[in-house]
Each structure stands twice: as C-alpha cells, then as structure tokens.
Amino acid sequence: MPVPAKLQMGSGQLVIDQLFTVAVNGARDARLDSGISRFLDQLSRQTGMPLLKQPADTAKASLVIHCENAGRKIQELSEDEAYTLEVTPTQATLTAPNTLGALHGLQTFLQLIEVTPAGFAVPALTIQDQPRFAWRGLLIDVCRHFLPLDVMRRNLDGMAALKMNVLHWHLSDDEGFRVESRKFPKLHEMGSQGQYYTQAEIREFVSYARDRGIRVVPEFEMPGHSRSIVVGYPDLASQPGTYPPGRVAGDATALDVTQEKTYKFLDKLIEEMAGLFPDAYFHIGGDEVDDKPWNSNPKIQEFIHAHGMKDNRDLQAYFNKRLERMVSKHGKIMMGWDEILHPDLPKNVVVQSWRGQESLAAAAKQGYRGLLSNGYYLDLMWPAARHYAVDPMSGAAAALTPEEAKLILGGEACMWAEYITPETIDSRIWPRLAPIAERFWSPQNVTDPKSMYQRLDEISWRLGWLGLTHESNYLPMLRRLAGAEDVRSLRVLADAVEPTKDYTRSEVFPQPPVQSVSLNRLVDAARPESATARHFAELVGSFVASGYKDSASEAQIRAWLVKWQGNHTNLKPLMERSFLLTEDLPLSEDLVTLSAACLQAIDALAKNQTLPDSWRTEQLAVVERSMKPRANLLIMIAPSIQKMIEAASPPASHP
Ligand code: ACM
Numbered sequence: 001m002p003v004p005a006k007l008q009m010g011s012g013q014l015v016i017d018q019l020f021t022v023a024v025n026g027a028r029d030a031r032l033d034s035g036i037s038r039f040l041d042q043l044s045r046q047t048g049m050p051l052l053k054q055p056a057d058t059a060k061a062s063l064v065i066h067c068e069n070a071g072r073k074i075q076e077l078s079e080d081e082a083y084t085l086e087v088t089p090t091q092a093t094l095t096a097p098n099t100l101g102a103l104h105g106l107q108t109f110l111q112l113i114e115v116t117p118a119g120f121a122v123p124a125l126t127i128q129d130q131p132r133f134a135w136r137g138l139l140i141d142v143c144r145h146f147l148p149l150d151v152m153r154r155n156l157d158g159m160a161a162l163k164m165n166v167l168h169w170h171l172s173d174d175e176g177f178r179v180e181s182r183k184f185p186k187l188h189e190m191g192s193q194g195q196y197y198t199q200a201e202i203r204e205f206v207s208y209a210r211d212r213g214i215r216v217v218p219e220f221e222m223p224g225h226s227r228s229i230v231v232g233y234p235d236l237a238s239q240p241g242t243y244p245p246g247r248v249a250g251d252a253t254a255l256d257v258t259q260e261k262t263y264k265f266l267d268k269l270i271e272e273m274a275g276l277f278p279d280a281y282f283h284i285g286g287d288e289v290d291d292k293p294w295n296s297n298p299k300i301q302e303f304i305h306a307h308g309m310k311d312n313r314d315l316q317a318y319f320n321k322r323l324e325r326m327v328s329k330h331g332k333i334m335m336g337w338d339e340i341l342h343p344d345l346p347k348n349v350v351v352q353s354w355r356g357q358e359s360l361a362a363a364a365k366q367g368y369r370g371l372l373s374n375g376y377y378l379d380l381m382w383p384a385a386r387h388y389a390v391d392p393m394s395g396a397a398a399a400l401t402p403e404e405a406k407l408i409l410g411g412e413a414c415m416w417a418e419y420i421t422p423e424t425i426d427s428r429i430w431p432r433l434a435p436i437a438e439r440f441w442s443p444q445n446v447t448d449p450k451s452m453y454q455r456l457d458e459i460s461w462r463l464g465w466l467g468l469t470h471e472s473n474y475l476p477m478l479r480r481l482a483g484a485e486d487v488r489s490l491r492v493l494a495d496a497v498e499p500t501k502d503y504t505r506s507e508v509f510p511q512p513p514v515q516s517v518s519l520n521r522l523v524d525a526a527r528p529e530s531a532t533a534r535h536f537a538e539l540v541g542s543f544v545a546s547g548y549k550d551s552a553s554e555a556q557i558r559a560w561l562v563k564w565q566g567n568h569t570n571l572k573p574l575m576e577r578s579f580l581l582t583e584d585l586p587l588s589e590d591l592v593t594l595s596a597a598c599l600q601a602i603d604a605l606a607k608n609q610t611l612p613d614s615w616r617t618e619q620l621a622v623v624e625r626s627m628k629p630r631a632n633l634l635i636m637i638a639p640s641i642q643k644m645i646e647a648a649s650p651p652a653s654h655p
Pocket of ligand 1: 354
C-alpha cells in the first residue's frame with residue numbers, strides 16, 4: 001500500500017537472512033546513505049534479525065541500488081519520484097532517476113517482506129512505479145494541541161512508509177503561535193503558553209523530513225485565526241484591547257489589514273519564516289475570516305468604502321494581493337485555503353480546497369493550481385472507505401480540460417487537533433491515512449474497498465514497527481479507564497463503538513482553552529473505525545445474501561452475539577468503579593439488548609419463521625435508541641442488527 005502502478009509476479013523468492021547486503025552503483029549522496037541505513041535498521045526491527053552488514057560488491061549484494069542522480073538540494077514538487085524494483089531469487093535491483101524514487105522503492109521492499117517456511121523472503125517480481133499526483137500531503141495542526149517533535153517525527157516515518165511527500169505544518173492559529181520568532185519574540189513568548197519549537201528544532205525537523213523525501217510547508221494563519229499573534233501585538237488587531245492567550249469562546253480575531261503597520265510586521269515575519277523553511281511554498285491560511293471585528297470597526301468600514309470595495313471579502317482580496325507580493329518578494333509561492341480564490345490574485349497562487357470539491361475545479365478553470373482536502377478530514381472520524389472514495393479528479397474536476405486538469409496537484413489529508421493529544425493522534429491518523437495516501441499515489445482505477453481493507457489491516461500492524469502507537473496505546477488507555485489490568489470486557493465494548501462523526505463532539509471549544517480538557521474517555525480510546533463492526537457487517541451481509549443458509553457465517557454471527565450479550569455481567573462492575581466509565585453504562589446495556597434481539601432474529605430465520613409486527617416495532621425502537629450518540633460514541637454493530645431484525649420480521653404485505 002499504496003498499490004504500485006505496475007506489478008508483475010515472477011517465480012520463486014529472494015530469501016532475506018542475516019547476510020543481507022545493499023550495494024550502490026550509481027549516484028550516491030548523504031540522503032541515499034541515510035535512507036539505506038534506516039532501511040537496514042527497519043529490516044532488522046521487522047525481522048528481529050541482527051544484520052551482519054558486511055560490505056558487498058554489486059555482483060554479490062542482495063539488493064543493488066542505482067540512481068541516475070541525487071535529486072535537488074531543496075526537494076521540488078516537480079521531481080521525478082519513479083522507481084523500478086526487480087526481485088529475482090538471487091538478487092534485487094532498485095533503479096530510479098533520483099534518490100526520491102530509491103527511497104520509495106526501499107519502502108516497497110520493506111512491505112514485501114513476508115514470513116515463509118524457508119525464512120523471511122520477498123517474492124520474485126517486477127514493479128514499475130510512479131505517483132499519480134506530485135503533491136501527497138498531510139496537514140498536522142499543532143496549535144489546538146501542541147505536539148512534541150518525537151510525535152511529529154514518528155508520523156513523518158509513517159508518511160514516508162506510505163510514500164507521502166508533504167507535511168503541511170499548521171503552526172499558528174488562535175490557540176497558539178508555535179515557532180520561535182527572533183524578530184517578534186512576543187509571538188512565541190506570549191502566544192504559545194510556552195509550547196513552541198525553537199528555530200534550531202525546526203531546522204532539524206525539516207532536515208529529518210527531507211531525509212525521508214518529505215517537504216515541509218509551513219502555514220501561518222492570517223488575517224483570521226490570528227489571536228495568538230495579537231496576544232503579544234494587540235496593535236495589529238481590528239479591535240483595540242488586551243488579548244489573553246488561548247482561545248476564548250465566541251472569540252473572533254482578525255488582523256487590521258487597513259493599517260500599514262500590519263504589513264510592515266508581516267513583511268518582517270514572512271521574511272524570517274521564509275528563511276527558516278526552505279520549501280518553495282508558503283501557506284498563509286486565509287480561511288474563516290470572521291466579519292465581526294471588521295464590521296464593528298468604523299475605520300475599517302470607511303477604508304472599504306474609500307477604496308471602492310464592495311465588502312469584507314474584497315478587503316480580504318486586497319490583503320491577499322499585498323500579502324502575495326510580500327511572500328513572492330521573499331522567494332516563496334503563496335498558498336491559501338479556498339476562501340482566497342479571487343481573480344485579482346496572480347496565477348501562481350495555490351488554492352487548497354476544503355469547503356467543497358467544487359472550488360478545486362473552479363480554481364483550475366481560472367488557471368490556479370489546487371489541492372483537494374475536502375473529503376480527507378481525519379478529524380471527522382469517517383471510515384477509511386469514505387475517504388478512499390473521494391478522488392481529486394472526481395465531481396466538477398472530472399469535466400476539466402486536460403490542460404486544466406494538470407493544475408490539480410494532488411491533495412492533503414487534514415489532522416485538526418481540537419480533540420487529539422500526543423497519546424491519541426496516531427490512532428486518528430493511522431491506519432486511515434494509508435488509503436488516502438493510496439488515492440494520491442496509485443492509478444485512478446484502484447478503487448475496490450474490499451481489497452483496500454485487506455491491505456489496510458495488513459499495513460496497520462506493520463506501521464507499529466515504526467513506533468507509531470495507534471495499536472500499542474489502545475490497551476493502556478482502556479486500562480486507565482478501568483483502573484485495572486484485566487480489561488477484556490471493556491475491550492469488547494470499545495471494539496464495537498466509534499466516536500461520533502463530523503463536528504458533533506459536545507464540548508466544542510470549551511473555556512478555559514481546549515488544551516485543558518482531559519481527553520481520557522472511552523471516546524478517546526475508541527478507534528475512528530471499528531474493525532469488529534466492519535467484519536460483523538460482512539458476516540451479516542454474507543448470511544443475508546445466502547438466503548440465511550450460510551451456516552459458517554451464522555455460527556460466527558451467533559458467537560459474536562453471545563459474547564456481546566454476556567459481556568455486561570463482567571463489564572458492569574468495572575464501569576461502576578470508575579468515574580471515567582459511568583457515562584458508558586447505557587452503551588453496554590444496549591449491546592446486551594441488541595444482541596438478544598438479533599439472536600431471536602437469527603433463530604427465527606434459521607427455522608424459516610417470521611416474527612410478529614409487534615416484536616419488530618419493539619426491537620426497532622431499541623435499535624433507534626442505540627444508534628443515537630451517548631458519551632460521544634456510536635454502537636457500530638446496530639445497523640447490521642437492524643438488518644437482521646428486519647429480515648426476521650418482514651412487514652405484512654398489503655393487498
Ligand atoms: C479549515 O478547515 N478551516 C481550513
């Protein structure tokens with residue numbers, strides 16, 4: 001994962017043992033060397049074998065790497081990322097135009113290692129691979145909750161494993177300004193609650209990313225989402241006053257873009273930040289500018305009037321135009337969220353589509369390059385298949401001319417951080433990012449969700465080798481909830497639920513700041529997508545499709561139902577002991593009721609009987625109740641149980 005562009009199986013396999021060696025016979029640079037060194041460490045970790053790391057010449061090495069050249073000093077969007085990997089029973093060869101392709105090929109090799117009766121091995125095959133889109137990104141918001149660099153680094157490792165190549169780092173927002181500024185120290189001193197990256201840390205992180213073939217694009221939000229800027233520099237705000245740090249409920253801050261001192265400030269800030277981030281692209285945010293602070297400032301409204309502008313949107317376009325000149329002057333290409341789209345902006349600006357897919361096509365029609373993020377918001381807790389079904393070239397984009405279509409660079413998944421912590425972020429990103437990465441890399445016709453889920457289940461545990469904690473943090477979090485070692489019964493419930501979808505979590509932007517809310521509840525431990533519910537739905541689907549004759553599915557369905565029905569007896573005492581779990585009692589009770597109803601249904605179906613309307617009405621009421629969120633959780637097996645109840649009690653046909 002992602003599925004390669006072209007794959008041809010050979011016969012036999014290359015055995016991987018402790019004598020495994022790598023030789024390089026083309027262009028060689030420090031990035032390739034460190035890539036090979038990481039590859040060998042990873043190989044060792046994955047197999048549990050210490051590698052002897054003996055030097056080998058090209059003729060004898062297990063893997064020979066040949067790059068035409070080393071690649072650009074600063075990674076560029078246009079670089080060729082293709083590679084060819086050929087594995088025979090005696091040797092593997094990896095060839096690529098440059099180091100980037102070789103790094104991708106090494107990741108493919110690691111994924112191909114399997115355990116066989118003859119030892120660890122890679123099957124003989126030939127892969128010719130290249131990405132469909134040049135921009136395959138992940139946004140990580142470090143403002144709503146700050147993320148230490150070790151968390152950032154392990155997620156970069158995960159991205160590299162999935163051949164993603166852009167980290168979009170959301171570094172400033174109302175809740176925090178997360179970069180040390182030497183020119184304007186009050187930004188990080190007053191606007192970060194002490195949680196920021198030093199410039200040395202940023203440089204080191206950018207270099208870590210580069211080593212892995214990942215560009216780092218910084219985002220500094222303006223003119224909205226800018227409270228953390230005005231905490232230290234209140235003169236830049238549209239409303240006079242003092243601004244305590246952290247987001248306040250109902251707060252709307254916007255920079256005063258009618259005064260020259262705002263531009264003087266931003267010019268210096270952009271210059272400083274442009275120097276810190278080598279990438280050619282610079283994201284200025286530009287989304288969700290709240291009208292209130294501009295409307296309630298007569299001076300700003302007067303400015304709009306005096307300059308012949310229609311409204312606040314025109315004022316933002318005026319700001320963006322000036323901003324673009326500054327960004328350009330400091331050697332960068334400006335990007336922003338789709339609100340910035342305006343015919344006055346020069347055509348080199350990149351538009352990131354988040355409010356809907358239409359803006360992507362609209363931007364391309366006007367000659368702007370764009371990225372799709374709408375449909376890839378990981379914080380909405382959607383199932384992987386729903387993200388997977390979204391394609392940058394679908395919808396309005398499907399009707400673009402070939403010239404316009406070329407302007408669509410790819411997409412970015414977004415990990416907004418209102419409800420994540422260093423402990424939970426991996427489980428919100430992984431494994432669901434993998435199918436999105438595949439959407440950006442693999443050919444457009446790779447769309448089968450069933451195949452995707454098979455590979456997703458496989459990649460998920462393999463990602464654990466990188467130190468990602470999406471699986472390893474699960475039990476510890478359940479144990480904390482229960483205050484007990486034996487959490488088998490809690491796990492049965494946790495496996496069957498998911499956090500509510502979209503922006504429905506109830507404690508939206510609490511006061512005091514969002515960072516001080518404890519994210520230690522069952523909703524935080526629960527997986528965004530329940531694999532148990534997915535497998536149960538498949539069983540029910542097979543059983544129904546077989547006309548209730550598939551006895552293997554029936555037996556498995558019954559086993560689940562019996563387990564769920566009996567679970568509450570063990571779970572109840574655990575829940576009553578912990579203040580963190582009392583809110584989840586109704587969910588556990590409903591799991592019993594639902595399972596009992598489904599067992600009645602399956603008994604009736606097996607005997608070819610139908611259950612009466614009154615039973616159906618009663619059971620569907622339970623289903624309806626159990627589908628409503630409680631404690632911000634949903635019981636994900638409920639829809640499958642509804643299907644069985646309906647099957648067992650078809651409404652009497654009317655004459
Ligand atoms: C956004 O989600 N406001 C870009």
